[in-house]
Amino acid sequence: FQCVLLLNIKMEFKYPLPNNKLFINGEFVDSVVPGNKTFKTHNPVNGKVICEIVEGFPEDVDIAVKAARKALTGPWGQMSAEDRGKIMFKLADLIEEHIEQLSYFETLDNGKPLAASKGYDVASSYKCIRYFAGWADKIHGKTIPIDTSFTCFTRHEPIGVVGAITPWNFPVMILSWKLGPSLAAGCTIVAKQSEFTPLTSLYMCELIKKAGFPPGVFNLVNGFGHTVGNAISHHMDINKVSFTGSTRTGRLIMEAAAKSNLKKVTLELGGKSPNIVFKDVDVEFAATNARDGLFGNMGQSCCAGSRLYVQEDIYDAFMTTFTEKVKQLKVGDPWNSEHHQGPLVSKEQHDRVLSYIEKGKSEGATCHLGGARHGEEGYFVQPTIFTNCKEEMTIVKEEIFGPVICVLKFKTVEEVIERANKTSYGLAAGIYTKDLSLALNVSNQLQSGSVWINDYSRIHTQIPFGGYKESGIGKDLSEYAIYDYLSVKAVTISH
Ligand code: NAD
Numbered sequence: 152f153q154c155v156l157l158l159n160i161k162m163e164f165k166y167p168l169p170n171n172k173l174f175i176n177g178e179f180v181d182s183v184v185p186g187n188k189t190f191k192t193h194n195p196v197n198g199k200v201i202c203e204i205v206e207g208f209p210e211d212v213d214i215a216v217k218a219a220r221k222a223l224t225g226p227w228g229q230m231s232a233e234d235r236g237k238i239m240f241k242l243a244d245l246i247e248e249h250i251e252q253l254s255y256f257e258t259l260d261n262g263k264p265l266a267a268s269k270g271y272d273v274a275s276s277y278k279c280i281r282y283f284a285g286w287a288d289k290i291h292g293k294t295i296p297i298d299t300s301f302t303c304f305t306r307h308e309p310i311g312v313v314g315a316i317t318p319w320n321f322p323v324m325i326l327s328w329k330l331g332p333s334l335a336a337g338c339t340i341v342a343k344q345s346e347f348t349p350l351t352s353l354y355m356c357e358l359i360k361k362a363g364f365p366p367g368v369f370n371l372v373n374g375f376g377h378t379v380g381n382a383i384s385h386h387m388d389i390n391k392v393s394f395t396g397s398t399r400t401g402r403l404i405m406e407a408a409a410k411s412n413l414k415k416v417t418l419e420l421g422g423k424s425p426n427i428v429f430k431d432v433d434v435e436f437a438a439t440n441a442r443d444g445l446f447g448n449m450g451q452s453c454c455a456g457s458r459l460y461v462q463e464d465i466y467d468a469f470m471t472t473f474t475e476k477v478k479q480l481k482v483g484d485p486w487n488s489e490h491h492q493g494p495l496v497s498k499e500q501h502d503r504v505l506s507y508i509e510k511g512k513s514e515g516a517t518c519h520l521g522g523a524r525h526g527e528e529g530y531f532v533q534p535t536i537f538t539n540c541k542e543e544m545t546i547v548k549e550e551i552f553g554p555v556i557c558v559l560k561f562k563t564v565e566e567v568i569e570r571a572n573k574t575s576y577g578l579a580a581g582i583y584t585k586d587l588s589l590a591l592n593v594s595n596q597l598q599s600g601s602v603w604i605n606d607y608s609r610i611h612t613q614i615p616f617g618g619y620k621e622s623g624i625g626k627d628l629s630e631y632a633i634y635d636y637l638s639v640k641a642v643t644i645s646h
Contacts, residue, residue: 164259166252169353172205173373176218177366179356184208190374192349195262195494196484196529204349207372209382212341215370216388219312219339222367227339228309230365236287239334242362243281246273246327249358256350257323262494262530263448264485275612276327279628282612283331286633290336297643306640309337310415311390313636314383316376316404317352318396319345319496320451320552325419326352328627329393330369331612336636341370341389343380345396347497349373376400385411391636395419395453397550398576398621405624417625417635419453419617421550422578425571426456426607427561427593429584430464436605437583438473441556444581444607446480446534449492450554451500453622454579456607458547459558460567466560470538473558474520480534482525494530495553501530504553511537511546516557542570550576564593572598577619581607600626 171189172179181187182205189203222228227235246253253276254268263272292305315329322344333340344352352371359369372379380400384392384407391414394404398420408414426444428437444456461469485493495501501524508522521535532554540547540557547557561567571580580599582590594602600618603609610616610628617626625635 166255168202169256169350169357171202171353173207173211173215174353174356174369174371175211175215176370177360177364181205182207183210183214190346192260192347193497194259195496198498198529201260201350204353204373207343207374207379209378211372211374212379212382212386215341215372216312216386218367219341219370220388222365223309223312223339225367226365227368228337232288232290232337235334235337236284238363239280239284239287239331242358242364243277243284245358245362246277246280246355249354250274250277253323253351253354256354257348258485258493260348260350261319261322261496262485264488264490264493266488267448272321272324275324275610279324279327279331279612283335283633286332286335286630290633290637292639301643301645303641303643306642307336307637308640310636310638311338312388313338313340314386314389314392315340315342316380316383316392316394316396317342317344319347320448320453322348323351323355325395326355328395328632332627332632332636333393334368336633338391338636339368341372341383343383344371344373346373346375380404381407384408384414387412389414391415391417393417393635395627397421401623415635417617417627417632418623419625419627420578420621420623421552421576422453422455422618422622423458423548423550423574423576424454424456424579424581424599425458425460425597426581427460427567427571427583428462428465428469429582429586429589430462431585432465432583433585434465434469434472438469438476440583440605440607441473441581442476442480445556446477446492446554447608449495449532450504450556451496451552452608454601454608455552456579456581457551457556458571459556460561460571461558462567463560463562470558474536477520477534477536482531482533492531492534492554495532496530498530500553501532504532504551504555507546507549507551507553508535508555511544511555511557514544514546516540516544516546519558521554542573548574564589568593568596572596575621578622579603579608579618
């Protein structure tokens with residue numbers, strides 16, 4: 152709270168802001184494009200400018216790719232896997248040691264509650280880097296005996312230079328999801344953070360420098376999607392793009408990959424995830440989980456359980472408890488530990504979510520709770536529940552990415568499976584029941600990359616995360632992610 156006061160009155164910060172420049176070849180540098188252009192990052196609590204950030208351009212991407220290529224064939228590529236792991240462990244330790252600064256900057260330009268920045272986003276970041284650091288010296292191929300005259304072995308080699316393009320909803324955490332497996336696999340990186348939330352990525356550069364990575368292993372060119380992002384995805388010397396963001400941008404990246412050098416892609420995209428509550432549940436427990444599965448991170452989560460299916464037998468009882476639980480969410484200043492929900496990230500996102508709410512009302516859904524902005528200043532939106540929703544409504548079909556949940560009633564198991572799968576997305580799903588065989592039967596039939604049973608949104612570094620259908624290609628996290636950053640070479644020996 153004090154920080155917000157300071158921001159409003161004196162524009163002073165609790166910690167010195169990170170260096171605002173591009174980070175290329177181990178140094179903070181200006182763009183090579185004349186004009187010293189910058190873009191602004193805003194505080195979503197009040198819409199005020201926090202600071203100016205040096206804007207990168209395709210020419211800077213080019214220089215960063217050259218530095219990344221040089222590091223790949225040079226010091227990083229020649230370093231033993233054990234030593235690479237050591238530097239990664241050091242980075243994990245530094246992130247943990249600087250948790251206060253990182254969470255402060257995460258809340259400053261993203262607006263999420265400070266407790267969440269600290270306890271979830273930054274904590275997940277160092278755990279992720281530490282997990283993958285442990286993998287660095289455990290990546291190896293196989294020997295494949297053919298017959299008495301041939302033997303084959305496989306080598307797992309780094310895929311090369313990776314372009315990492317990341318969104319604003321979990322800025323430091325998702326950046327770490329890209330860094331961990333790339334670095335463990337021995338790749339080098341040219342990253343671009345969302346223009347809405349550049350602060351923690353810039354602070355990470357300072358930690359990367361301190362950890363002792365050779366210059367060029369990690370480069371950051373902040374800027375806009377249509378310039379920097381577009382240059383990364385079209386670049387002829389980038390071997391892979393690892394992207395998290397909207398399905399719309401994912402398509403553009405895949406198209407660019409196809410039109411350029413057929414670079415590989417990992418795409419972690421949008422979702423419209425079903426959360427299914429069967430009649431035998433503990434209503435109190437399921438209502439709390441379903442609430443947190445959507446309203447956590449103000450609904451700005453790719454796996455948010457935004458379609459809540461409730462079996463008709465318990466619908467009324469469930470809705471009474473669920474509504475009470477949602478009413479308990481306190482919206483306000485993210486620096487205040489009593490608040491569960493801060494502002495949405497930007498004016499664009501705020502206006503977009505409000506326009507979905509209006510669309511829901513005009514298409515005939517019942518706005519059961521909320522349904523408007525919260526307060527006079529900043530980008531706050533009330534936690535909103537829509538009932539009487541129908542599958543064909545826009546709010547049920549499209550990703551809203553805000554604190555808006557659509558509740559739908561269902562009768563039978565077969566019916567709910569069919570309705571849950573009736574979406575072009577396939578990122579995540581939740582099931583609440585005490586009947587384990589029902590849960591497993593339903594989970595087998597859901598077309599979704601993650602299924603949580605009697606839980607929602609629990610993401611662990613050790614567990615793969617990534618979507619089916621139009622929610623993406625490839626996996627973040629876990630051993631599975633590492634293989635997405637490796638090329639497998641088969642060497643066959645005749646003897
Ligand atoms: P976005 O697609 O607008 O932007 C993501 C990143 O792509 C940003 O850095 C942006 O600058 C860049 N970009 C924009 N246009 C580009 C272009 N033409 N070429 C290359 N890069 C470009 O997404 P967002 O609004 O930042 O994030 C919200 C979306 O991200 C939601 O759809 C959400 O579901 C999705 N998301 C998915 C996951 C997942 O793991 N599946 C996780 C978080 C967010």
